[in-house]
Amino acid sequence: MSSRDLILARVRRAIADVPRDDTPYEQAFERGYLREHGSRDAGRTVDLLAENLADYRALVHRCTAGELAATIARLLAERGSASVAVPTGLPPEWLAATDVTQVPDSAADTPAELDRVDSVVTACAVAVAETGTIVLDGSPDQGRRRITLVPDHHICVVRVPDQVVSSVPRGLERLDPLRPLTWISGPSATSDIELDRVEGVHGPRTLEVVLVSGE
Amino acid sequence: MSGGTYLGMPAFPKAAHEAVRDTTLRGNLRHATHTIRAKRATAVAELSDWAELREAGKQIKDHTLRNLDTYLVQLEESVTAAGGTVHWAVDADEANRIVTRLVKATGESEVVKVKSMATQEIGLNEALEAEGIDAYETDLAELIVQLGKDRPSHILVPAIHRNRGEIRDIFAREMGEWGRPAPEGLTDTPAELADAARLHLREKFLRAKVGVSGANFMVAETGTLVVVESEGNGRMCLTLPETLISVVGIEKIVPTWQDLEVFLQTLPRSSTAERMNPYTSTWTGTTDEDGPRDFHLVLIDNGRTDTLADEVGRQALRCIRCSACLNVCPVYERAGGHAYGSVYPGPIGAILSPQLRGTGSEIDASLPYASSLCGACYDVCPVAIDIPEVLVHLRERVVQGGPVTREGARVVVKPAKGHAAERAAMRAARWAFSHPGALRTGQRLASRTRRFHPRTLPGPGRAWSETRSLPVVPAEPFRDWWQRTHGGKDTAK
Ligand code: SF4
Numbered sequence: 001m002s003s004r005d006l007i008l009a010r011v012r013r014a015i016a017d018v019p020r021d022d023t024p025y026e027q028a029f030e031r032g033y034l035r036e037h038g039s040r041d042a043g044r045t046v047d048l049l050a051e052n053l054a055d056y057r058a059l060v061h062r063c064t065a066g067e068l069a070a071t072i073a074r075l076l077a078e079r080g081s082a083s084v085a086v087p088t089g090l091p092p093e094w095l096a097a098t099d100v101t102q103v104p105d106s107a108a109d110t111p112a113e114l115d116r117v118d119s120v121v122t123a124c125a126v127a128v129a130e131t132g133t134i135v136l137d138g139s140p141d142q143g144r145r146r147i148t149l150v151p152d153h154h155i156c157v158v159r160v161p162d163q164v165v166s167s168v169p170r171g172l173e174r175l176d177p178l179r180p181l182t183w184i185s186g187p188s189a190t191s192d193i194e195l196d197r198v199e200g201v202h203g204p205r206t207l208e209v210v211l212v213s214g215e
Numbered sequence: 216m217s218g219g220t221y222l223g224m225p226a227f228p229k230a231a232h233e234a235v236r237d238t239t240l241r242g243n244l245r246h247a248t249h250t251i252r253a254k255r256a257t258a259v260a261e262l263s264d265w266a267e268l269r270e271a272g273k274q275i276k277d278h279t280l281r282n283l284d285t286y287l288v289q290l291e292e293s294v295t296a297a298g299g300t301v302h303w304a305v306d307a308d309e310a311n312r313i314v315t316r317l318v319k320a321t322g323e324s325e326v327v328k329v330k331s332m333a334t335q336e337i338g339l340n341e342a343l344e345a346e347g348i349d350a351y352e353t354d355l356a357e358l359i360v361q362l363g364k365d366r367p368s369h370i371l372v373p374a375i376h377r378n379r380g381e382i383r384d385i386f387a388r389e390m391g392e393w394g395r396p397a398p399e400g401l402t403d404t405p406a407e408l409a410d411a412a413r414l415h416l417r418e419k420f421l422r423a424k425v426g427v428s429g430a431n432f433m434v435a436e437t438g439t440l441v442v443v444e445s446e447g448n449g450r451m452c453l454t455l456p457e458t459l460i461s462v463v464g465i466e467k468i469v470p471t472w473q474d475l476e477v478f479l480q481t482l483p484r485s486s487t488a489e490r491m492n493p494y495t496s497t498w499t500g501t502t503d504e505d506g507p508r509d510f511h512l513v514l515i516d517n518g519r520t521d522t523l524a525d526e527v528g529r530q531a532l533r534c535i536r537c538s539a540c541l542n543v544c545p546v547y548e549r550a551g552g553h554a555y556g557s558v559y560p561g562p563i564g565a566i567l568s569p570q571l572r573g574t575g576s577e578i579d580a581s582l583p584y585a586s587s588l589c590g591a592c593y594d595v596c597p598v599a600i601d602i603p604e605v606l607v608h609l610r611e612r613v614v615q616g617g618p619v620t621r622e623g624a625r626v627v628v629k630p631a632k633g634h635a636a637e638r639a640a641m642r643a644a645r646w647a648f649s650h651p652g653a654l655r656t657g658q659r660l661a662s663r664t665r666r667f668h669p670r671t672l673p674g675p676g677r678a679w680s681e682t683r684s685l686p687v688v689p690a691e692p693f694r695d696w697w698q699r700t701h702g703g704k705d706t707a708k
Contacts, residue, residue, distance in 0.1 A: 203447025
């Protein structure tokens with residue numbers, strides 16, 4: 001017998017005492033919990049996202065669509081970045097105001113090459129207010145998973161209010177499980193040494209989130 | 216290297232006895248567990264529907280376990296459809312053989328690893344090393360443990376028993392042996408230590424061709440795997456290598472994508488007391504030009520189906536490894552994680568290890584006694600595992616023997632030999648008596664529940680108490696009486 005069949009046979013024998021329960025999954029239990037906590041209008045939901053992001057030491061900025069290019073240019077300049085990784089589908093106008101060297105996301109680049117890039121700018125798929133989380137799903141405006149991982153500085157643009165949901169359940173509803181997803185809540189952090197929180201071990205040490213409204 | 220089998224481990228009371236004499240360890244543990252405990256309570260209080268989330272988590276897991284065969288087959292189909300390859304391993308040896316073969320097929324002789332209880336449980340690092348393959352732990356705490364040639368002592372913060380000075384010394388001494396040495400003049404500030412780890416590990420990430428991980432959840436419906444982490448080392452291992460091998464226990468399934476909405480709320484808050492952990496990665500098979508080209512899922516049994524066969528004990532398989540039960544346990548706080556002699560320490564370890572491994576060894580027979588039965592572990596558990604109930608059930612098995620399932624076959628175990636169980640219990644009791652804090656907790660509980668105490672012990676202790684009359688539990692523990700009437704003169708803690 002293959003190990004597969006052996007394990008499945010053992011499972012069946014192990015649960016033989018349980019009356020075979022044919023209740024379909026949908027009716028097998030109740031989801032008595034809330035879809036979201038509290039009721040907020042769209043503006044308050046965005047405020048909550050900003051608060052929770054900041055609470056986890058992300059740097060939060062707000063601007064209008066018209067101010068976005070200037071805001072991104074300013075953040076890259078303040079950081080002193082010489083190069084920025086750019087997802088293939090990022091709206092080109094977002095980087096129209098900066099003269100930092102643009103490194104297009106490419107499968108051919110080695111991780112070591114990416115390691116020499118200072119910053120990365122991406123869009124996101126959805127943001128969860130209650131937890132202060134942005135989610136990337138690898139769409140063309142977000143790029144391959146590694147470009148938001150290896151550079152030390154990540155600028156993520158969230159279109160508010162339409163990309164913001166209240167809660168984890170609402171976030172999962174909007175996401176496609178077949179895409180590779182990265183949920184980010186604040187910058188990389190560790191508390192492994194005497195529980196002192198230190199930002200940035202392997203992921204970007206600085207996370208800047210730009211909440212952009214209008215258009 | 217982190218150990219998986221802990222052969223020759225002394226039984227719990229002896230190991231605990233040594234641990235409590237270690238004042239550094241006790242200080243570190245106390246600080247850590249109390250800090251996380253207080254933060255967790257705040258994080259949980261933020262969610263008004265915590266009780267409902269906990270109940271849903273329990274029911275989803277129970278439903279999955281009741282239909283585990285169906286969901287395993289469904290998972291296999293969806294992972295395969297998404298471009299992954301599924302392997303099945305009955306025990307640790309088989310799992311290690313499969314992983315070794317997969318690594319060798321890539322032509323590589325090193326792998327980067329995400330912290331994973333399952334690979335520790337099967338002793339994967341040692342198995343790979345025996346075949347000439349270096350496995351690098353990349354979680355900061357696991358790195359500390361690996362460089363210190365030590366063992367993890369906590370599920371979440373495995374190096375909790377080390378303080379910053381010790382960590383500095385380990386880094387300064389050992390990093391050079393494994394790769395990039397620690398910077399000159401390294402101090403013991405956590406930021407500098409984390410930075411040294413970042414530099415040391417980055418060179419490994421950037422050249423790694425093979426990554427090995429576990430998973431927190433597997434979604435049967437979609438074939439999606441989920442890893443929850445903080446540092447980004449998980450993301451590195453999951454996305455930079457060309458080949459990804461994930462080794463996961465068969466109980467880690469949830470039926471649907473939607474079910475994650477429960478656990479992604481309860482796990483971070485129970486575990487690190489955060490609204491959400493910094494990083495969560497999900498992947499479904501392989502994605503063109505984004506992440507590994509080859510994905511292998513190794514499903515391990517290694518005692519899980521035996522555990523599933525136990526009507527009382529099977530609830531331990533609901534565990535999502537949040538570690539909340541460790542942080543509230545008065546026994547864990549004093550004894551530390553190493554005393555439990557397995558990769559699963561604390562209350563969950565006390566019920567999981569003797570089920571996964573059987574109660575044949577002295578350490579496993581003593582684990583069900585590594586508790587004051589105060590019930591705090593049950594109260595915090597986000598999937599409502601009744602740990603005290605399982606502990607009492609396992610004590611009964613140790614003392615009385617009875618039918619159990621081992622390696623898929625029904626067998627009847629004899630009572631532990633030569634009253635070994637009684638000895639284990641007595642040694643545990645002696646340990647408790649010499650450690651007033653743990654004892655006090657147990658006694659207070661005993662006093663409060665006094666009128667429910669039988670004159671002979673139920674089930675587990677019957678054989679022992681038949682020939683002895685049980686002492687009557689006093690209305691008030693002596694220590695409390697002394698404290699009350701001699702107000703503070705008894706300062707010994
Ligand atoms: S038994 Fe419960 S509290 Fe303990 S680690 Fe598992 S899920 Fe967490």
